[in-house]
Amino acid sequence: MNAHTQISATALPFAVPSSRWDDSVAAKLSEAELLLYRSNLLGSDLTVTNFGGGNTSAKIVETDPLSGAAIEVLWVKGSGGDIGSMKLDGFATLYQDKLLGLEAHYSGPDDDDKMVGYLPHCTFNLNGRAASIDTPLHSLLPFAHVDHVHPDAIIALAASSGGExxxxxxxxxxxxxxxxKRPGYTLGAMLRDYVTANPGVEGVMLAGHGIICWGDSAKACYEHTVELIADAANYLNAKLAAGPAFGGQVTAPDADRAAIVADLMPRLRGLMTGARRKLGHWSDDAEALEFTGSVEFERLAGLGTSCPDHFLRTKIAPLTLDPARLRDDAYLAEKIADYRAMYAAYYDRCKRPNSPAMRDANPVVVLVPGLGRMTLATDKTTARLAGEFYGNAINVMRGAEAIGDYIALDEQEAFDIEYWLLEEAKLQRMPAPNPMVGKIALVTGGAGGIGAATAARLLREGACVMLADRDAGAVQEVCNGFAAQFGKDVVRAATCDVTDEAQVKATFDLCAREFGGLDVLVANAGIASSAPIEETTVELWDRNFDVLAQGYFLTAKHAWPLLKAMKAQGGTSVVFIGSKNAVAAASGASAYASAKAAANHLARCLALEGAPEGIRVNVVNPDAVIKGSKIWDGDWRKERAANNKIDPGAELEEHYRNRSMLKRDVLPEDIAEATYWLASELSSKSTGNMINVDAGNAQAFTR
Known part of the structure; x- marks a missing residue:
């Protein structure tokens, strides 16, 4: 995060989009591909629409696979898709004549949910993509190409008393x-009737919701949409130029906000108890700092958001905190308890006889003057998106107040959207999350064989991982690979020498800011050396103890407050990567083996100290993890080969394999498997233990 973001003295302007249509690209595309091209152009431009927002359609003549006749098919963005990143399979395809025939089943606004149930019966060509609730807005209009978007500049008009x-x-x-009007068949019918009664109209503003417009071709529709957004942005920018937004600024950005957030987020996360742990995202962008530092901050924040897309991501209202009381744990606990009570009261006021049970009552958005906004949700992507959507909501409030009074979504309407039965059914159909979703792990030595394998194991089970390693280039390369495999939201990298306490603290602070805290520490950073006692220098002795004993101590010390914060949520886990040599004496490696033994004993001490705080501390003792190991690629290989009087090549691997009782190679993935078990809830009743992953070595038996 940029710790030095500044804000302008006057309101931030709305971005003005322009056409990015390329005729040379479009000329090669089919009608369906032109719809996709148009959709991707719109959705990838955040001045036009936000992630997951908006929908597009085209009515295309297709050959009916049953009759062979040419028929009109509505291609429309499917439920839950994102027009910026979707592919052709993201569109629902439906018989247009069947969609028009559905009106025979419609008798009024109370039928909106019933009408959704008919949409699957209109499916064309067995397309499994579910049609969205906005489908009638497209099918009931007579135009070939229709766009429905809700960028900030448009919603600012739609959510203002001066908007019309x-x-x-x-x-x-x-x-x-x-x-x-809430999205559905009734809104589609209202829209069609309005257009019929006003034949010269080129689009319609939907109060609180967005704009819908059309064109005779994909290009004409796209450029019309972009032009309308640009018109709105230019109009609002002219109004905003008159003076500062939100009544002006009363709280300046805090110069120490990065450090304050690193301390605050783990404590907030620990207080937000529930069925699943939260992951955090912090934004100190100009929008957040301007809004939270303004005169009108508390008034406008209390109103909540306006657009349904914003509201579904951010809840009925944010939690606001006094920046002067952030170190007061009792104050934070009281504020979160008050928020949960407020949410429960909102649920009780608005619930219907058939409403689903109340969901998680914790806040999603937390706003603090001088710091910006924090968002917490059950996975990192959702937390990030919630923050982005609240950033959109801030922009909307700024523009709406420039031309009138900002109008938030009516409370009952908001509830009916949040607890819509069809939305609940969709939530119930979602697969169960992986077991580590909601957990945050930090792995030292993350660029090495064992560290990277452990991170991959945790990521596969849904954890967010902070990779720490002193080799900046290597750890970033590993991080980039994981980002491509698992998604950029769930993995971060930090350059960290575990012998440098300032770097260690900075790494844990970064983890707290990026993810919200910590649940799992894997202390793995290591070195190895081999020398007879007469050739073991004080420098070599100290170097082993600096990395393998003091390094483990420093990482545990700075992880401890983050781990303690999660006591009320079922506790946390520390795993030390030890060594067979920590248990079994080693000839010619006294410095290495002694330092490893010290680290293992530190783990036992920490298991005693951590138990009352719900912190489990265990050790995995590997042996001879040669393949994929950076340590074994260096002098350690030559030194151990010399100590055993064998060739350092293939003969070395054979030596260690045959030395084991099981006669098997030990791989980084084997260590990762044991580490995962100790980090996960599978071992929730285990602490103070050692697991040997060494293919069997009687000298290293712990009992």
Whole structure:
């Protein structure tokens, strides 16, 4: 995070989009591909729409696979997709004539949910992509190409008391206005009837919801959409130029906000108890700092968001905190308890006889003057997106207040969207999360064989991982590979020499800011040396103890407060990667073996100290992990070969394999498997233990 973000003295301007259509690309595309091209252009431009927001459609003539006749098919973005990143399989395809025939089943607004149930019966060509609730907005309009988007500049108009007048002023009647109505068949029918009654209209503003417009071709529709957004942005920017937004600034950005957030987020996370742990995301962008530092901050924050897309990601309202009381744990606990009570009261006021049970009552968005915004959710991507959507909501409030009064979503309407039965059914169909989703792990020596294998094992089970290693280039390369495999949200890298306490603290602070805290520490950073006692220098002795004993001590010390914060949520885990040599005496490696023994004994001490705090501490003792190991690629290989009087090549691997009782190679993935078991809830009743992963060595038996 940039710890030096500054904000402008006046309101931030709305970004003005421009056309990115490329005729040379479009010329090669089919009608369906043109729809995808248009959709990707719109969705990949955050001045046009936000992630997952908006929907697009085209009515395309296809050959009916049953009759062979040419028929009209509606291609429309499917439920839950993102137009910026979707592929052709992200569109639902439906018989247009069957969609129009559905009106025979519609008798009024109370039928909206019933009408959704008919959409699968209109599916064309066995397409399994579910149609979205917005499908009627596209099918009931007579136009070949339709875009429905809700960028900030448009929602600012749609969520302002002055929005309808501004719409008339900007477009002179070419763009119509419809009052708020929840998405569904009724809104689609209202829209169709409005267009029929106003034949010259070129689009319609949907209060609180966005804009819908159309064109005769994919290009015309796309450029019309972009032009309308640019018109709105230019209009609002002119209004905002008159002076500072939100009544002006009263709280400046805190110069120490990065350090404050690193301390605050783990404590907030620990207090947000529930069925699943939270992951955090912090933003100190200009929007967040301007809003939280303003005169009107508390008033506007209390109103909540307006657009359904914003609301579904951010809950009915954010939690706001007093920056002067952030070190007071009792204050934080009281504020979160008050928020949960507020949410429960909201649920009780608005629930219907058939409403689903109340969901998690913890806040998603936490706002602090001088710090910006923090968002917490059950996975990192959701937390990040919630933050981005609240950033959109801030922009909307700024623009809405520039032309009138900001209008938030009505409380009952908000509840009916949040607890919509069809949305609940979709949630119930989602697969169970992987066991480590919601957990945060930090792995030292993350660029090495065991460290990278352990990180991969944790990532596969859903954990977020902070990789720490003193080799900046290597750890970033490993991080980039994992980001490509598992997604960029769940993995970060830090350059950290575990013998440098300042670097260790900075790494844990970064983990707290990036993910919200810590649940699992894997202390793995290591070196190895081999020398007879007469040739073991004080420098060599100290170097082993600096890395293998003091390094483990420093990582445990700075992990401890983050781990303690999660006591109320079932506890946390520390795993030391030890060595067979920590248990069995080693000839010619006294410095290495003694330092490893010290680290293992430290783990036993920490198991005693950590138990009352719910912190489990265990050890994995590997032996002869040669393949994929950076340590064995260096002098250690030559030194151990010389000590055993064998060739350092293939003969060395054979020596260690045959030395084991099971006569098997030990791989980094084997150590990772044992580490995962100790890090996970599978070993929730184990602490103070050692697991040997050495293919069998009687000298190293712990009992």
């Amino acid at each position: 007048a501004a719409t008339q002023e900007i477009w002179g009647g070419k763009i119509g206005w419809l009052p708020w």
